[in-house]
Amino acid sequence: MPRAVGVTFGEAGKVYYFDPGDLDLHEGDAVVARTSRGLELGQVVVEVHQISEQEASSGLKRIARRAADRDLEQDHQNRAREREAFHVCLDRIASHGLPMKLVEAEYTLDRARLMFAFTAEGRIDFRDLVRDLASTFHTRIELRQIGVRDEAKLIDGLGACGRRLCCSSFLAQFEPVGIKMAKEQGLALNPNKISGICGRLMCCLAYEYPFYHDARQCLPKVGSQVVTAKGQGKIVDVNVPQGMLIIKLSEGAQMSVAASEARRLCQCPCDQPCVHNARPGAAVEAQPEAPPGPEAPPAPQPQPAAKTDESAPSPGRSSRRRRRRRPRRSSGDSG
Secondary structure (H helix, E strand, C coil): CCEEEEEECCCCCCEEEEECCCCCCCCCCEEEEEECCEEEEEEEEEEEEECCHHHHCCCCCEEEEECCHHHHHHHHHHHHHHHHHHHHHHHHHHHHCCCCEEEEEEECCCCCEEEEEEECCCCCCCHHHHHHHHHHHCCEEEEEECCHHHHHHHHCCECCCCCECHHHHCCCCCCCCCHHHHHHCCCCCCHHHHECCCCCECHHHHCCHHHHHHHHCCCCCCCCEEEECCEEEEEEEEECCCCEEEEEECCCCEEEEEHHHCEEECCCCCCCECCCCCCCCCCCCCCCCCCCCCCCCCCCCCCCCCCCCCCCCCHHHHHHHHHHCCCCCCHHHCC
């Protein structure tokens, strides 16, 4: 069966699969692979494994070779050349007066291509800039416009939690994050507290959202009427991680009880504990059945109407038929 190995280029990058060939590769090994951009230095993150013929039908590129010392030295020299190219490109951007922010410069391993990443508010016509850079570096130039999240991933930094940014440390791709996730977790909708350094909603809002979403399905909502050991009250807050309810009693006092110790009232006017609206797993007292009253007499059954013989003609109809008969003519009346 065909085999594949997972390789990533750069820290927390997307995983690409290649054909290892006859190489015995393991996780953490440095390899040289040919991509759409050229020869690049990558690292094995998924060890060699077998894949189906259908997965291999798309055509996997083969690993060029295991990275040697000269490849690692070449990559180290490229890092120094990238810093120089970054400053040169900044000067060219300023001389052309382009409203763009340069983020990164990157060489391929064989220096056949030099790529610049930048951010801008709108579309930029950088054709003159590309020609100027190509005449300066004598290699193929590629300019790529990226978003603010990709900019934060490349620049790196520390988040509000004090740890390194998730996108720079382990997130291979960005997941959609919505304001609903912050509401579900009961967070204050303050943009300064729920936004990352990129200005977008923090990626970590999606980590605990499935837990909060599933846990709230088993907890009563804020504003529901419940019955506790100290009386009836109204839920004013819910502590989802601990499964606790903050209840305001009818006399005005507040108390905190476990969700399993409170029973919800049904929505009908009887205001009694309802079995159908109870929290799953919570005990609900069975309501005593009403005493049976005197049995009502059975309602009289309607008698079937007498059938009439519709085939018998009525007297009036037969008389009308007799009046319509014409008298027979005798043989003497002819002529």
